[in-house]
Amino acid sequence: MEATSFAEVWQDVFSVQPDPPQWLIIATGVIALSVVLVRGPWRVARNVVTIAHEGGHALVALLSGRQLTGVRLHSDTSGVTVSRGRPDGIGMIMTILAGYTAPSVVGLAGIVLLTGGRITALLWISILLLAAMLLLIRNVYGVVSVVGTGAVVFLISWFTPAEVQSVCAYLFTWFMLFASVRPVFELQAQRRRQPSPHSDADQLDRLTGVPGTAWVLFFGVFNLAVVALGVWLLMFAG
Template structure:
């Protein structure tokens, strides 16, 4: 990005960019899938999923009128979002339900920007969302995780050519689409191995009367549907 004033920066952000060749789109999908399936890369990349997951809880909590206390992200890639308000009701249900579907939905939002050739806009909107979330983080690891993610996106958007930005944007979008599915399987495996009343699915079971396993299925169906739809659009 060659802009020097704030006005020029924003003008550049909302310009359209040429999409990368189809082979780059396919290659980025393969790399993103590997990052989700291979244990080592997934252990690191899952932090991005946790950021999106907790961000989803936080956003819906605010939209439903709850008072947001803060967000904590942990080195084991778990997280917790604390809000105050009625302990039951539709606002609480939506807040709890938002976490596992948010990474996939964020990926879908990124995909729509890519289809409109707004590659730089996608990167900078991501930076702004991370900056907003940083204000809510209440622990050191969470700050490091969000800042590191935002810094990576900024460096790519500011210092790399259009072709690199395009490849990264598609990689990032593919990753969120793929990565939305795996945590749902991990959730069910953890529920079987170490049952806990604190998982999102089990909290929803108490709030709604619908069994926790049914909520896991809802998360899975939503995320698989988003992946299928998004993949179809990207590979057209």
């Protein structure tokens, strides 16, 4: 980005970039899927999914009128969002429901920006959301994780040419779509191996009376449906 004034920066951020070639869209999708499927890269990249997951909890908690206490991100890629308010009711249900659905929603929002040619805008909106998330973090690892992710996105958006930004933006969007599904399988595996009343699915069980396994199924179906929609939008709708 070569802008030197605020007006020029604003113009660059919200300018429309040309669509990349189809082969690049496909290639970034394959790479993103590989990151999700291969254990080593997934173990590192899953931190981004945790940020989106806890961010979903936090955003809906605020929108539902709950008092947000803070967010913690852990080195095992788990996280926790603490809010105060009524312990039941629709606000609490929606707050818990938002976690496992947030990554796919983020991916879908990314597609809306990409199909509109707003590649740089996608990167800068991500930076702003990470900055807002940083204000809620209450532990050192969480700060490092959010700041590190934001720094990478900033360096890409400020110092790399449009072609590199395009590759990174499509990689991120594909990754959020595909990465929304694997944690749902991990959730069910954990519930079988080490049952816990604190998982999102089991909390929803207590709040609604609907079995936790049914909520896991809902998370899976919802995210797979968004993935299917995302693939169609990126590959065929244009």
